[in-house]
Amino acid sequence: MxxxxxxxxxxxxxxxxxxxxxxxxxxxxxxxxxxxxxxxxxxxxxxxxxxxxxxxxxxxxxxxxxxxxxxxxxxxxxxxKNEYLREPNQKDLNQLLRKAEDRRFLGMIRSLDCMHWDRKNCPTRW
Incomplete structure (x- = not known):
């Protein structure tokens, strides 16, 4: 840091x-x-x-x-929480997409969107 x-x-x-x-x-x-x-x-x-x-x-x-x-x-x-721990707005998404394109990391936002899908067959405990 x-x-x-x-x-x-x-x-x-x-x-x-x-x-x-x-x-x-x-x-x-x-x-x-x-x-x-x-x-x-x-x-x-x-x-x-x-x-x-x-x-x-x-x-x-x-x-x-x-x-x-x-x-x-x-x-x-x-x-x-108000500054960093919130959902991104359109300005934030555009900035992330620009950075991703500059670093050739295309599709970054789409891959993050999959994190919130509910999976019906995921085990919750052993």
């Missing part, structure tokens, strides 16, 4: 959710930094890192790892 993208994400998350602000314990020691919390959440999502490896690497308890991931996901939806 590029640095400016990470910094924007960090700033937006800190602004909306106090969970991602630096806190101090009763002994006056700093808790986990906002950078650590966001990095841990991103690492867990991007690499599918198990909580055990995060616990050992960043010295963060399993419950705190899971809380951080949940807080991060909820905050991301809250902050970016």
């Amino acid at each position: 590029r640095r400016h993208v990470f910094e924007r994400l960090l700033r937006d998350v800190q602004h909306v959710n106090p969970y991602f602000r630096q806190k101090w314990d009763r002994a006056g020691r700093p808790g986990l930094s906002p950078h650590q919390k966001v990095t841990i959440a991103l690492r867990m999502m991007a690499y599918g890192s198990p909580v055990d490896s995060i616990d050992e690497t960043y010295d963060m308890s399993k419950s705190t790892c899971l809380d951080t991931l949940e807080q991060f996901c909820d905050t991301i939806v809250q902050v970016y």
Whole structure:
């Protein structure tokens, strides 16, 4: 992830959710930094890192790892849902088609449209 993208994400998350602000314990020691919390959440999502490896690497308890991931996901939806987590409009589709044509990836939108088909014979469980 590029640095400016990470910094924007960090700033937006800190602004909306106090969970991602630096806190101090009763002994006056700093808790986990906002950078650590966001990095841990991103690492867990991007690499599918198990909580055990995060616990050992960043010295963060399993419950705190899971809380951080949940807080991060909820905050991301809250902050970016209107801008990024919406159905594309015609302007967005035209921009995607132009990019796809430039990269010789024709038929991109049609292949994505098939993702929402209901399949009547798909198994739902074993």
